[in-house]
Amino acid sequence: MADLILRGGSVVDGTGAAAFDADVAVDGDRISAVGDLSGMSARREIDATGLTVSPGFIDTHAHSDGVLLRDPVHAHGLLQGVTTEFITQDGLSYALLSEQNLDSYGRYIAGLYGPPPVGLDMSTMAAFRSHYEGKGCNVAVQAPHGPVRLESVGFEDVPLEGEGLARAERMVAEAMEQGATGFSTGLSYYPNSYSDTDELVALNRVVARYGGVYVTHIRNHNDDRAPDGSGIVEAMNIGRRSGVKVHISHYRTFPSNAGDIDSIMSEVDQAKADGVDVTLECYPYAAAATVPGYFLRGECHVGGIDRLLERLGDPAWHDRLVDSLEQLFPGRNDAATFTWIGADHLKHLEGLSFADAAARMGMSVSDLTLMVMRESGLQCGFRDAMPASPAVARQVEADVIALLSRDDYMVGSDGIPFDEGIPHPRAYGTFPRIVGRLRRRTGVSLEHLVRGMTSLPASRFGLADRGVVAEGRFADLVVFDADSVIDTADFNDPRTPPAGIPYVVVNGQIAVDRGRPTGVLAGRSVP
Incomplete structure (x- = not known):
C-alpha cells in the first residue's frame, strides 16, 4: 500500500515531453510508481481527473531569507505550487556573517528582509543552511558576494586583493563544500x-572548480569598473575568463525597450556561440521593486549602515544625496510607491506614491525619500509604477513569454514577501500568472513552460532527483487545473492567493490540501 496516490491526472513530467495520463504513487519522500496503478491502494488517494500533475515549481530567485525564519509555513509560495526556493540572491543575505556583521549588515538589508535575526549563528554556510531545515518548502542557497566582501575587507570601496582576496576565495570554497550551489x-x-571584473573572475574561478554557477544581477552602478561599461558584457566576460557557468537574474525587457528582445539577447547569444554556458531567468510583471538605497551612489554607503544613516541626516551631504537620487532614479521617483515602512510613525505612507506622500508631508520627493530612509533605519521598500499605457505592460508580458519559450530561461519571482504593507504581487502570483493567464493568452506549450520551472533549474543547480515526475525521484508535486489556474494578486491587493492549485506535495507530505496550507513543515535544505 502506497502512502499517497494521485489518480487520473495529466502528467506533465518536467522534461518537456508531451503530457500523458497516469497515476502517481508516493511512498515516504519519493515517487514510487507512475502509470496505471488501478490495482494499487494508498492511505490517501486524490482524484486528479481533469487536472495536471507536474513537479513542484522551483523559484530560482526569492528574497525569503528573513520571512522563512519568521514564518516557516511559507504559504504564499506553496499556494503557487512552489516547492523549492533559492534564497541568498543578489549577494544580499545573512549567510557567512560574523555576529557583529550580522547585526550591522542585517540592519542594512532590512528593507528586503525585515529586522535581522537575533541569536542565530550564520557564520558558515553549514550553520546558515541549518536554520532553513524544516520549512514549508525546500531551500537552496548560493554564497552571497556582499557578506564575502564585508568579511574580507569591510564595507569599504577598496580593491579585493592580496590577503583580502585570499580570504574571500577561502570563504567561497568553504561555502561550496558546505552545500552552496554557486x-x-x-x-x-x-x-x-x-568590486571590479578581476575580483569577480577570481572568485568565480573558485566556483567553477566545484561545478557551481555564477548568479548575477548585472552591474548598472559603477559601470566604469567593467572594462566595457556594460553589465551584460561583463557577465559574459566573467564566464569566458573563469570558465564558470553563468546565470543572469531577472533579465527581460522593461517599458523603455518593450518589444526589443533582440537588443537584450545579442550579447548573450554571442557568448553562448563562443562557448560560455549561460542560463537566465525572469518574472512576468512590467514593474520592479527594491529599496531606495539602491539609488544612492557608492560614496554614500562607505562604512555601512551607521555611516549611511549619519550622512542621511548631515546637511553637508544633502545636495550630494539628492543629486544621486535624481541622477540614478530619473523619471521613476514620483510614481513609485512605498511597499512597506518599518517605522510606525510613517506607516501612513505605505501604499502612497512618492509624489502623494511628499505632498502629504509638505516636502520634495527627494527629501521625502531621504527622510523615510533615515527615520526607518533603512527599513523601507518601494515598487515602480506600472506603465501608464496598458499596451506597454502587455508587450513586456509578451516579451517574458517569448523569453521563456527559449531553452535557457527559468522563472525567478524576485519576490520580497512581507506580512505588512502593500508588497509587489510577484511574491504571490508569479507562477500561476505564467502557467495560467499568460500561457493561455499566448498559446505557449504548457510542457515547455513547466520544464523551465522544474527540471531545467534542478539540473542547472544540481538539485539531484528533483524537478521530474518519475519513479525514484523526490515527491515534490503540484496538482493544478491548466484551464483555470490564475493569479489573483494585483498591485492593490497583492496577497490574494491564486486559484486553480488544489494540491501541493513537498517531500511526500501534503503541504496544500484542497487549496489550503496544511502547516506541514516537510522542506529541507537542498541539495
Missing part, C-alpha cells in the same frame, strides 16, 4: 558594487 552577486547593491 555564488551570487548584485552589482547594483553595496558592498558588491565596489
Whole structure:
C-alpha cells in the first residue's frame, strides 16, 4: 500500500515531453510508481481527473531569507505550487556573517528582509543552511558576494586583493563544500558594487572548480569598473575568463525597450556561440521593486549602515544625496510607491506614491525619500509604477513569454514577501500568472513552460532527483487545473492567493490540501 496516490491526472513530467495520463504513487519522500496503478491502494488517494500533475515549481530567485525564519509555513509560495526556493540572491543575505556583521549588515538589508535575526549563528554556510531545515518548502542557497566582501575587507570601496582576496576565495570554497550551489552577486547593491571584473573572475574561478554557477544581477552602478561599461558584457566576460557557468537574474525587457528582445539577447547569444554556458531567468510583471538605497551612489554607503544613516541626516551631504537620487532614479521617483515602512510613525505612507506622500508631508520627493530612509533605519521598500499605457505592460508580458519559450530561461519571482504593507504581487502570483493567464493568452506549450520551472533549474543547480515526475525521484508535486489556474494578486491587493492549485506535495507530505496550507513543515535544505 502506497502512502499517497494521485489518480487520473495529466502528467506533465518536467522534461518537456508531451503530457500523458497516469497515476502517481508516493511512498515516504519519493515517487514510487507512475502509470496505471488501478490495482494499487494508498492511505490517501486524490482524484486528479481533469487536472495536471507536474513537479513542484522551483523559484530560482526569492528574497525569503528573513520571512522563512519568521514564518516557516511559507504559504504564499506553496499556494503557487512552489516547492523549492533559492534564497541568498543578489549577494544580499545573512549567510557567512560574523555576529557583529550580522547585526550591522542585517540592519542594512532590512528593507528586503525585515529586522535581522537575533541569536542565530550564520557564520558558515553549514550553520546558515541549518536554520532553513524544516520549512514549508525546500531551500537552496548560493554564497552571497556582499557578506564575502564585508568579511574580507569591510564595507569599504577598496580593491579585493592580496590577503583580502585570499580570504574571500577561502570563504567561497568553504561555502561550496558546505552545500552552496554557486555564488551570487548584485552589482547594483553595496558592498558588491565596489568590486571590479578581476575580483569577480577570481572568485568565480573558485566556483567553477566545484561545478557551481555564477548568479548575477548585472552591474548598472559603477559601470566604469567593467572594462566595457556594460553589465551584460561583463557577465559574459566573467564566464569566458573563469570558465564558470553563468546565470543572469531577472533579465527581460522593461517599458523603455518593450518589444526589443533582440537588443537584450545579442550579447548573450554571442557568448553562448563562443562557448560560455549561460542560463537566465525572469518574472512576468512590467514593474520592479527594491529599496531606495539602491539609488544612492557608492560614496554614500562607505562604512555601512551607521555611516549611511549619519550622512542621511548631515546637511553637508544633502545636495550630494539628492543629486544621486535624481541622477540614478530619473523619471521613476514620483510614481513609485512605498511597499512597506518599518517605522510606525510613517506607516501612513505605505501604499502612497512618492509624489502623494511628499505632498502629504509638505516636502520634495527627494527629501521625502531621504527622510523615510533615515527615520526607518533603512527599513523601507518601494515598487515602480506600472506603465501608464496598458499596451506597454502587455508587450513586456509578451516579451517574458517569448523569453521563456527559449531553452535557457527559468522563472525567478524576485519576490520580497512581507506580512505588512502593500508588497509587489510577484511574491504571490508569479507562477500561476505564467502557467495560467499568460500561457493561455499566448498559446505557449504548457510542457515547455513547466520544464523551465522544474527540471531545467534542478539540473542547472544540481538539485539531484528533483524537478521530474518519475519513479525514484523526490515527491515534490503540484496538482493544478491548466484551464483555470490564475493569479489573483494585483498591485492593490497583492496577497490574494491564486486559484486553480488544489494540491501541493513537498517531500511526500501534503503541504496544500484542497487549496489550503496544511502547516506541514516537510522542506529541507537542498541539495
